[in-house]
Amino acid sequence: MSVLVFVESKHGKVSKAGFQAVTYGSKIGEVTAVTFGDVDPSVLGEYGAKKVLLHKGLKEANDQQSTRLVVEAVKETGADIIVFSKDQAGKAIASRVSAALEAGLASGAIALPVTDNGFVVKTNVFSGKAFANVKIKTDKKIISLIPNSFPAEKVGGTAEIVEVSYDLGEAGVKVLELKTQGEGVPLPEAEIVVSGGRGLKGPENWWMIEDLAKTLGAATACSRPVADIGWRPHHEHVGQTGLAIRPNLYIAAGISGAIQHLAGVNGSKTIVVINTDPEAPFFKAADYGVVGDAFEVLPKLNEAVKKFKANQ
Amino acid sequence: MKLLVCISKAPDTTSKIAFTDNNTKFDENGVQYIVNPYDEWYALVRALELVEAKGGTVTTITVGTSADDATIRKALAIGANDAVRIDTEAKDAYYVAKQIAEYAKDKGYDIVLTGKETINYNGAQIGGMIAELLDMPYVSLAEKLDVDGDTAKLERDVLGGTEVVEVKLPFALSAAKGMAEQRIPNMRGIMAARKKPLQVVPPVDVEPLTEVISYEMPPAKSACKYIDPDNMDELVELLHNEAKVI
Numbered sequence: 001m002s003v004l005v006f007v008e009s010k011h012g013k014v015s016k017a018g019f020q021a022v023t024y025g026s027k028i029g030e031v032t033a034v035t036f037g038d039v040d041p042s043v044l045g046e047y048g049a050k051k052v053l054l055h056k057g058l059k060e061a062n063d064q065q066s067t068r069l070v071v072e073a074v075k076e077t078g079a080d081i082i083v084f085s086k087d088q089a090g091k092a093i094a095s096r097v098s099a100a101l102e103a104g105l106a107s108g109a110i111a112l113p114v115t116d117n118g119f120v121v122k123t124n125v126f127s128g129k130a131f132a133n134v135k136i137k138t139d140k141k142i143i144s145l146i147p148n149s150f151p152a153e154k155v156g157g158t159a160e161i162v163e164v165s166y167d168l169g170e171a172g173v174k175v176l177e178l179k180t181q182g183e184g185v186p187l188p189e190a191e192i193v194v195s196g197g198r199g200l201k202g203p204e205n206w207w208m209i210e211d212l213a214k215t216l217g218a219a220t221a222c223s224r225p226v227a228d229i230g231w232r233p234h235h236e237h238v239g240q241t242g243l244a245i246r247p248n249l250y251i252a253a254g255i256s257g258a259i260q261h262l263a264g265v266n267g268s269k270t271i272v273v274i275n276t277d278p279e280a281p282f283f284k285a286a287d288y289g290v291v292g293d294a295f296e297v298l299p300k301l302n303e304a305v306k307k308f309k310a311n312q
Numbered sequence: 313m314k315l316l317v318c319i320s321k322a323p324d325t326t327s328k329i330a331f332t333d334n335n336t337k338f339d340e341n342g343v344q345y346i347v348n349p350y351d352e353w354y355a356l357v358r359a360l361e362l363v364e365a366k367g368g369t370v371t372t373i374t375v376g377t378s379a380d381d382a383t384i385r386k387a388l389a390i391g392a393n394d395a396v397r398i399d400t401e402a403k404d405a406y407y408v409a410k411q412i413a414e415y416a417k418d419k420g421y422d423i424v425l426t427g428k429e430t431i432n433y434n435g436a437q438i439g440g441m442i443a444e445l446l447d448m449p450y451v452s453l454a455e456k457l458d459v460d461g462d463t464a465k466l467e468r469d470v471l472g473g474t475e476v477v478e479v480k481l482p483f484a485l486s487a488a489k490g491m492a493e494q495r496i497p498n499m500r501g502i503m504a505a506r507k508k509p510l511q512v513v514p515p516v517d518v519e520p521l522t523e524v525i526s527y528e529m530p531p532a533k534s535a536c537k538y539i540d541p542d543n544m545d546e547l548v549e550l551l552h553n554e555a556k557v558i
């Protein structure tokens with residue numbers, strides 16, 4: 001089966017979620033990756049891409065032009081299956097391509113397709129509280145994969161790189177400026193996340209979260225009220241109305257674990273909850289629980305991690 | 313300005329999620345429906361603010377059956393001028409997008425607003441599909457929107473930051489948090505909503521591209537292991553050796 005994987009690039013690098021999507025695609029068939037910009041995409045071969053189509057003329061993941069790029073690449077490769085990462089850019093482009101090709105889209109896949117009865121993909125619905133098995137009924141099939149739901153694997157191959165120069169038409173959306181969130185790992189890509197809620201009492205106490213995050217090489221997050229009152233920036237808000245994340249480790253301090261908060265973090269592999277209230281609902285979703293005061297537990301945990309790292 | 317806001321209903325965020333008919337249908341027993349929060353709090357309210365400041369109309373559009381009328385009236389109570397319901401069950405994302413695009417294509421809307429995603433299906437598909445079908449630019453995950461003449465300026469969420477973008481009308485967008493503040497409808501709005509036009513139009517013929525064949529619940533979590541707050545070394549040890557995450 002011929003699989004086309006769209007890989008976003010930014011600041012001269014192909015995205016990490018792209019590696020996961022290439023690994024995923026290579027379990028289904030022979031992968032051609034398509035990417036753009038001033039990047040060296042040869043690394044995609046290491047994750048299993050046999051071929052990479054590179055469009056140097058396109059500089060950013062502009063949704064109209066990226067859609068044309070993918071549509072042209074599908075024509076060129078005759079791909080039956082098209083894989084996107086369901087991140088910010090991938091979401092928009094996957095749905096445009098679906099409409100352009102009239103090809104069914106399984107949005108938010110967390111597993112490989114099952115093909116013994118049609119082509120069925122398991123996807124996340126109800127904010128991670130359930131899964132839907134989506135059957136794609138068209139000949140061409142599109143899958144958008146939830147970041148961090150499928151690990152990237154290095155298989156050590158090499159990809160043939162082919163520069164393409166398709167006419168991509170106009171970019172309807174003009175980018176004036178990019179405001180970055182400063183250094184540190186972007187939250188959706190982070191493997192470890194340390195998060196705080198209203199139990200931390202005020203923004204002046206966030207050093208406890210930040211210190212632990214720094215020791216662990218983690219990103220920081222927060223509950224919605226914390227972002228709403230302005231203790232923390234909005235982009236840190238996780239949950240049903242914020243960002244949904246799936247890190248390997250999610251440490252929540254002073255967060256009660258309301259159903260809307262859980263909706264954004266229940267895909268995490270391991271959850272640690274620190275809360276003074278043994279009845280806090282979050283403990284039901286936790287793998288490890290510490291009933292205690294975050295003001296004491298967080299610094300102690302930070303020291304323990306430092307000691308552990310020093311002995312590694 | 314002529315604005316079209318796509319409104320869908322969604323189960324209240326505290327609803328118990330369960331399935332019936334051999335796990336093929338969402339169990340609606342005891343479920344309260346609300347207007348999908350992204351559509352209501354952000355897309356609709358920002359559309360109303362723009363029209364209040366610059367003149368124009370806000371029409372809502374919903375693909376659904378008469379069971380959706382209560383949520384449509386809520387959108388009218390918040391302030392939309394009129395509503396359209398395409399009278400059919402929402403079969404899949406493409407089916408819905410095609411219905412909306414077919415209705416909107418010759419009506420000259422300046423902006424088609426959708427929510428970031430529905431909180432039940434989390435597809436985040438329909439806005440992009442409508443944009444493609446109407447051959448419009450699409451600004452997804454927009455957190456700010458201002459319009460000046462025939463040009464709009466928006467901020468949107470991208471990987472690792474926020475992008476400031478400019479686009480010419482007409483275009484489509486999906487609205488995320490930050491775009492506006494929730495509005496609670498008042499008594500006058502609720503009374504007025506009863507008299508506002510809700511036009512019911514027949515669907516066009518469209519084959520859905522996908523179908524949900526069954527639902528599953530995630531495997532139950534094993535019980536939480538409690539660790540003494542004075543023994544963080546033990547927690548670190550477990551995270552390393554048992555969970556293997558550090």
Ligand SMILES: Cc1cc2nc3c(=O)[nH]c(=O)nc-3n(C[C@H](O)[C@H](O)[C@H](O)COP(=O)(O)OP(=O)(O)OC[C@H]3O[C@@H](n4cnc5c(N)ncnc54)[C@H](O)[C@@H]3O)c2cc1C
Pocket residue numbers: 196197198199200222223224225226237238239240241242253254255256257258259260261264274275276277280292293294295325349
């Ligand atoms: C439609 C809708 C959408 C929503 N979307 C989201 C969303 O996306 N994300 C989200 O987070 N919320 C969301 N909410 C809000 C959600 O319902 C909760 O109100 C919110 O998550 C609570 O935040 P919190 O846990 O920080 O605060 P609280 O509920 O106030 O909990 C604070 C916790 O801290 C504990 N605590 C207090 N002192 C200490 C201490 N010293 N040490 C340790 N623990 C301490 C307390 O025991 C308590 O459990 C939404 C709500 C609605 C209605």
Ligand SMILES: Nc1ncnc2c1ncn2[C@@H]1O[C@H](COP(=O)(O)O)[C@@H](O)[C@H]1O
Pocket residue numbers: 317318319320321348350351373374375376402405408425426427428429430433434435436437438439
């Ligand atoms: N049945 C529907 N009728 C009208 N608009 C809808 C419908 N379903 C979804 N939408 C719109 O499309 C957005 C994205 O939905 P989804 O692709 O299902 O996540 C929603 O926030 C709504 O604005």
